[in-house]
Amino acid sequence: MRVAVGSGKGGTGKTLLSTALALVFEDCTFLDLDVEEPNAHFLLHPEMDGEEDFFMEVPRVVKQCSLCGKCAEVCEFNAIWVGKEVHVLEKLCHGCGSCIHFCPEAALEVRKRKAGVVRSGKRGKMRFIQGVLTVSEALSPPLIRHINKNYAREPFIIDCPPGNSCPFVNSITPADFVILVTEPTPFGLEDLKGAVEVVKDLGKNFGVVINRATLGDERIRQKMKERFPVLMEIPFDRRIAESYAKGENLLPEMMGDELRKLLEAVR
Numbered sequence: 497m498r499v500a501v502g503s504g505k506g507g508t509g510k511t512l513l514s515t516a517l518a519l520v521f522e523d524c525t526f527l528d529l530d531v532e533e534p535n536a537h538f539l540l541h542p543e544m545d546g547e548e549d550f551f552m553e554v555p556r557v558v559k560q561c562s563l564c565g566k567c568a569e570v571c572e573f574n575a576i577w578v579g580k581e582v583h584v585l586e587k588l589c590h591g592c593g594s595c596i597h598f599c600p601e602a603a604l605e606v607r608k609r610k611a612g613v614v615r616s617g618k619r620g621k622m623r624f625i626q627g628v629l630t631v632s633e634a635l636s637p638p639l640i641r642h643i644n645k646n647y648a649r650e651p652f653i654i655d656c657p658p659g660n661s662c663p664f665v666n667s668i669t670p671a672d673f674v675i676l677v678t679e680p681t682p683f684g685l686e687d688l689k690g691a692v693e694v695v696k697d698l699g700k701n702f703g704v705v706i707n708r709a710t711l712g713d714e715r716i717r718q719k720m721k722e723r724f725p726v727l728m729e730i731p732f733d734r735r736i737a738e739s740y741a742k743g744e745n746l747l748p749e750m751m752g753d754e755l756r757k758l759l760e761a762v763r
């Protein structure tokens with residue numbers, strides 16, 4: 497099973513659900529790819545046992561060249577430009593290596609720059625992986641790709657970054673199924689539409705979970721159920737919020753059967 501849990505916007509209960517699913521599933525790898533602000537460990541309390549530095553591979557000019565401009569031409573991210581000399585804008589660089597590959601004069605080489613860490617640990621049978629982007633780094637996708645490539649061992653549950661831009665797209669890449677968590681509010685609906693479009697464009701199967709279902713706008717909740725495959729609804733319950741604030745996840749205890757059904761539906 498290869499599942500990613502995302503949300504069109506922050507604050508919908510994505511991490512509440514992803515950690516609850518991992519607690520019910522137990523024997524899985526949990527990947528916290530919300531690398532700019534990872535917080536799943538507050539709910540899962542894993543025993544940490546490893547840490548690996550993550551390095552971005554950015555180009556470095558190593559000799560005077562003819563300033564042909566090929567490197568700037570092949571860079572999709574405007575991270576290198578050529579004037580009276582070659583300039584690399586490291587914080588915009590995605591580390592794709594195209595400029596180095598296509599430079600006809602071997603004037604560029606790889607330079608490694610530490611851009612984050614990958615921490616690992618365990619909780620019972622669950623393997624826990626967490627990416628942490630260095631503060632001031634502008635780009636999270638390279639770290640997310642690195643973790644997915646090297647740590648996503650089946651069965652896995654991914655806690656995605658919120659939103660539906662590049663970090664989300666990179667997070668769901670190895671997943672077969674994406675669960676989108678939303679809430680029945682106008683913002684929730686609009687952001688859900690955007691996330692659904694992205695997931696469909698990428699050809700992924702998906703389902704929707706409505707959180708705080710009994711608190712929002714009933715008409716929007718009905719609209720969501722008409723338009724999208726809603727697999728589960730979580731009613732608003734103050735006890736869930738209170739326990740969350742204390743670093744506990746009450747969902748497996750309160751809705752264990754529903755969570756197991758959700759996993760079955762995903763399967």
Ligand code: SF4
Pocket residue numbers: 561562563564565566567568578582598599600601602603604
């Ligand atoms: S591609 Fe190579 S030779 Fe051409 S401008 Fe860039 S660094 Fe210089």
Ligand code: SF4
Pocket residue numbers: 553554555570571572573574575576584588589590591592593594595596
């Ligand atoms: S490595 Fe890729 S993203 Fe970075 S400057 Fe070169 S072409 Fe642009």
